[in-house]
Amino acid sequence: LPGGRYYRRGVDVLIRAFDSGEGLA
Secondary structure (H helix, E strand, C coil): CCCHHHHHHHHHHHHHHHHHHHHHC
């Protein structure tokens, strides 16, 4: 897919944000 790179990068960002959320919670 043309946006494969953006998709993978987006997933990584979401995972980091989720982990950060748990850390703050």
